Every structure is written in structure tokens, then in C-alpha cells.
Amino acid sequence: MNYSNLILLSLLSVGVCTSLYAQENTISESSNASSLEETAPTHTRSQIIKDLKNIKVKDLKINANAAQPDPVKDPLQSLNRPIYSFNDMLDRNFLRPVAVQYREKTPEDVRGSYRQFRKNLGEPWNAVNQLIQGRPGRAAKTLGRFTINTLTTLGLADPASRLGLPTEEENFGVTLGYYGVPSGPFLMLPFFGPSTLRDGFGLAVDAQARPQKYVMDDQEGLYWSSNMLQAVDTRAQYLDLDQTLQGDQYAMIRDLYLQRKAFQIAEKKGDSADVSFIDDDSEDTPDENQNP
Numbered sequence: 001m002n003y004s005n006l007i008l009l010s011l012l013s014v015g016v017c018t019s020l021y022a023q024e025n026t027i028s029e030s031s032n033a034s035s036l037e038e039t040a041p042t043h044t045r046s047q048i049i050k051d052l053k054n055i056k057v058k059d060l061k062i063n064a065n066a067a068q069p070d071p072v073k074d075p076l077q078s079l080n081r082p083i084y085s086f087n088d089m090l091d092r093n094f095l096r097p098v099a100v101q102y103r104e105k106t107p108e109d110v111r112g113s114y115r116q117f118r119k120n121l122g123e124p125w126n127a128v129n130q131l132i133q134g135r136p137g138r139a140a141k142t143l144g145r146f147t148i149n150t151l152t153t154l155g156l157a158d159p160a161s162r163l164g165l166p167t168e169e170e171n172f173g174v175t176l177g178y179y180g181v182p183s184g185p186f187l188m189l190p191f192f193g194p195s196t197l198r199d200g201f202g203l204a205v206d207a208q209a210r211p212q213k214y215v216m217d218d219q220e221g222l223y224w225s226s227n228m229l230q231a232v233d234t235r236a237q238y239l240d241l242d243q244t245l246q247g248d249q250y251a252m253i254r255d256l257y258l259q260r261k262a263f264q265i266a267e268k269k270g271d272s273a274d275v276s277f278i279d280d281d282s283e284d285t286p287d288e289n290q291n292p
Contacts, residue, residue, distance in 0.1 A: 051078045063182040064196060065262050066255035073186055080188035084250045087193060099235035113156040115233060120146060120155030125209045129170035133178050141165050173202025177265040186254055194257035
């Protein structure tokens with residue numbers, strides 16, 4: 001119980017700060033800025049506090065999926081949306097412009113080799129998760145991939161795939177889901193983006209398992225530069241999807257994230273056909289995920 005309260009308190013602190021920024025940013029662009037500045041931030045803070053007070057322990061134990069109504073899968077929406085606005089501001093003003101220049105000026109072969117190198121570094125952790133999931137055969141294939149790619153190309157290419165050893169990316173959040181740990185409500189994390197309570201915890205574990213953390217232990221500048229380059233490279237991969245996000249972008253990103261996570265976990269269990277997709281119920285609830 002105390003742990004749940006600590007989580008909610010942390011979310012409240014972050015949410016209030018980011019919601020203040022989001023509200024001030026919106027107000028500054030409004031023609032009635034002077035009249036709104038005094039009321040909007042107070043209303044947002046009070047709404048967040050009210051919603052957090054209404055959260056019960058059972059709400060933290062739900063297994064969120066895209067087909068559920070908003071109050072079930074996203075009870076912290078009043079907190080999540082301001083954080084999304086904050087992330088979107090960072091993306092529009094910094095990350096996306098840098099990613100555009102990165103893609104235009106860096107050859108595709110260079111970007112592909114860099115991406116494959118980072119992916120190869122993550123293969124041992126993929127194998128550890130597969131062992132935890134009770135899939136030693138898949139873990140052996142993953143270690144085989146790592147060995148072949150490292151010895152032949154230093155991880156810069158993927159000859160293992162051509163030998164019938166495709167990659168299967170893992171993270172600790174998926175491993176927890178594999179064993180039936182419920183996702184908890186949807187969360188929008190500052191800087192990191194869409195997540196859930198379970199996946200947020202998994203993200204913290206994954207961060208400790210990254211080899212870069214230990215290889216660059218005494219070189220913090222190089223470590224964070226590496227993280228920034230990874231963020232730019234990842235953003236560059238999704239530039240073409242920007243035009244497909246129309247309408248309520250927050251709701252679309254949330255539902256796509258939940259749908260993808262549910263499919264990842266179900267696929268490993270061999271029951272991916274049972275995953276509920278948004279379109280499955282679209283005739284019954286056409287506007288549920290279009291209007292906030």
C-alpha cells in the first residue's frame with residue numbers, strides 16, 4: 001500500500017510540473033491569454049489531484065488493453081495528457097528537427113550498421129529474458145546470433161538472419177507480462193513516452209542490464225551522448241509515420257502501444273490470435289478512442 005502511494009506521489013509531482021508547462025504553452029498562444037493564465041493551471045492541478053485521489057489499488061492491478069474504455073485502461077489520463085504535451089513540445093522543437101537532419105545527412109548504410117550494432121549489444125539481455133521465460137531453445141538461438149554477428153562483422157551486420165537465426169527482441173516488461181503480471185494503467189512517461197506501470201518498472205531493470213552502462217561507467221559524457229544518438233536514430237525511423245497520426249494523437253499512440261504490447265506477449269505464449277484489436281469493436285464503439 002505504501003509502495004502504491006509512493007508511485008502516485010511521484011507521478012503527481014512530475015505531472016503537475018509538466019502540466020504547468022503545457023498549460024502555459026497553450027495559454028501563450030491563445031488570444032485570451034491574460035484571462036486564462038490565472039485559471040487554467042489551477043484547474044489542471046486540481047483535476048490531477050482529484051483523479052489521483054480516486055485511484056484505488058484495484059485500478060493499479062488492471063491489465064490494460066486497447067479495446068477497453070478509457071476510464072479502465074487510462075484512469076490517469078488527466079496526468080498523462082499534460083506529460084504527452086510536454087514530450088510533444090520537446091519532439092517538435094528539438095528531437096524531430098535533429099532527426100530530419102540526421103536522416104538527410106547520414107547515409108542509410110551508416111545508419112543501418114549503427115542500428116544493427118546497438119541491437120547486437122542487446123542480444124545477451126534478450127537471451128537472459130528468454131531463459132527467465134523458460135525458453136532455453138530460443139535463448140540458445142539468440143546467443144548463437146550474437147556469436148556469429150560479433151565474430152564475423154563486430155555486430156555491424158546481421159549474417160545470422162540469413163542463416164536462419166532471426167532476432168527476437170525482449171525486455172523485462174514483456175517477461176513480466178509473459179508470467180501474467182498485469183500491466184497496470186497506461187502511463188505517459190516524461191522523455192520516454194508511452195508505457196504502463198509494469199513496463200515502467202521493466203524499463204528501469206532494462207537500463208541496469210545495458211552493457212553500455214558498464215563499458216562507459218567512468219565516461220558519463222560519452223554514455224549520455226550515446227543515449228542521445230540512439231534517441232535521434234530511433235526518431236528518424238518513425239518520421240514517415242508523422243502524417244498518419246491524425247485526430248487525437250495521444251489516444252492513437254496509447255492504443256497502438258497497448259495493442260503492440262499485448263500482441264508481443266501473446267505471440268510468445270502462442271495465443272496471439274486471442275489479442276483484442278481496436279478495430280474488432282469499432283462498429284460498436286466508433287468514437288471511443290477518437291475523442292478525449
